[in-house]
Amino acid sequence: MHHRLTYANVASTLALVIAVGGGGAAVAAGLGKNTVGSAQIQNRSIQTEDLGLEAVGSGIVRNGSLNGVDLRDGTVTGADVAGGTLTGDHVEDGSLSGADLVTSTLTGDLVKDGSLFGTDLANGSIGAGQVANGSLTGTQVRDGSLVGADLADGSIGADQIAPRSLTGAKLANGSIGADQVADGSLTGAKLANGSIGADQVADGSLTGAHVRDDSLTGDDIDESTLNLDLGGTTSSPIVVASARTAQATLTAGANQLGSVVLDAPTAGVALVTFQAEFNATSGSRYLEVTPTRNGSSLGFYDWDAGDIDGFSDQRQTSFAITPVTAGSHTFAFSVTENRATPSGFSQYYGAQIVVQYFPSAAAGAALPGPSVRANR
Structure with missing residues (x-):
């Protein structure tokens, strides 16, 4: 049987040889320029090795189609990222450090309220300029951390001091005056024994009610300050x-x-007071005392010289009241010791005579003796 060689037989045989033998190059060589389009390429048939270097540009890649796994590690730099396109969602939590931030680029608006702790702040980095006025309370200040140098002069008032929190050790000597003490706020319990003297007591401020009964003696009284009502005389x-x-x-x-x-x-009238203190010696019996006015006796008084013990312990005081005329008058008093022995006389000290004159229209000529006399 004889077969005829036709064109169809030749073409089909050549196609089979090329397909089986991998003759792609032969096929490409047989294609004209720009004769193969997307329709002629099988989906997902092109591999990486089918692409030339830098053959794929951004225009060929569909927006949003690339993921992190499509990019090789370390190949993306800041220059590859468009400004303002990254948000916090693009940054891994905890991956940034201070070295990643440009100095002075952070402001308060970028820091979440309540997110900072003391450990986030450098020592000494907070000054008065960073603290809002009136924003700190005692709970923000560590106990015992403030000294006087930290406080502005005059900045501490009564409202800042807890009741009964101050002790005497907190006050400078001489720093408390009458203006600092509220009227009527001090009691005797606040005063140290013996701390009040004449300089601390205002003139005329004490009355008999302030003096304990039977606590005053003749030594406590300045005779020159006594005002006596002698009937018809003045009180000055x-x-x-x-x-x-x-x-x-x-x-x-x-x-x-x-x-x-x-x-x-x-x-007028004269009140004459004479006094002395004695230390008796062995053999002393008593003391004879004679006050005089212009050499004339105003009476006679007997005094005791005291105990024989080496101490001056017997203080004697007597007085006489006598009328006087206008003019000069000399008052004196003398003491004579009556003794059992003629020697070893007693000692004395602090002897004094005080005369208080009261003008009186009722007083006439001087009388030969006192109208009143007393001994104590």
Whole structure:
């Protein structure tokens, strides 16, 4: 049987040889330029090795079609990222450090409220300029961390000090005056024993109610301050007094222990007070005391020289009241010791005579003796 060779037989045989033998190059060589389009390429048939270097541009890649796994690690730089396109969602939590931030690029608006702790702040980085006025309370300040240098002068008032929290050790000596103490706020319990003297007591502020009964003695009274109602006399006397004597020893006979001159402007009355303290010696019986006015006796008084113990412990005081005429008057008093032995006389000190003059229209000529006398 004879077969004829036709064109169809030749073409089909050549196609089979090319397909089986991998003759793709032969096929491509047989295609014209730009004759193969998308329709002629089988879907998903092109491999990486089918593409030339840098043959694929951004225009060929569909927007949003690439993922991180499509990019090789370390191949994307800042220059590859469009400005302003990244958000916090694109940054892995905890992956940024201070070294990743440009200095001074963060502001308060970028920091979440309440997200910072003391450990996030550098030591000494917070100053007065960073703290809002009135924003700190005592709970923000560590106990015992403030010193006087941290406080502005005059910045601490009564409202800032807890009641009864201050002790005397907190106050500078002499820093508390009358203006700092509320009226009527101090009691005797606040004062140290013996801390109040004459300088601390206002003149005329004390009355008998402030003085304990039976607590005053003659030594506590300045005779020049006494105002006596002598009937018809004024209550503002003229006072003269001799100086108090130093310690001395009595001698035999009369010893003048004090003398003073009164210049009476008008007729009046004189209150004469004479006093001394004694230290008796063995053999002393008693002391004879004689006050005088212009050499005339105003009476006679007996004093005790005290105990024989080496101490001055017997203080004696007597007084007389006598009318005076206008003019100069000399008042004096003398002491004579009556003894069992003629020697070893007693000692005395602090002897003084005080005369208080009261003008009186009712007083006439001077009387020969006192109208009143007393001894104590």
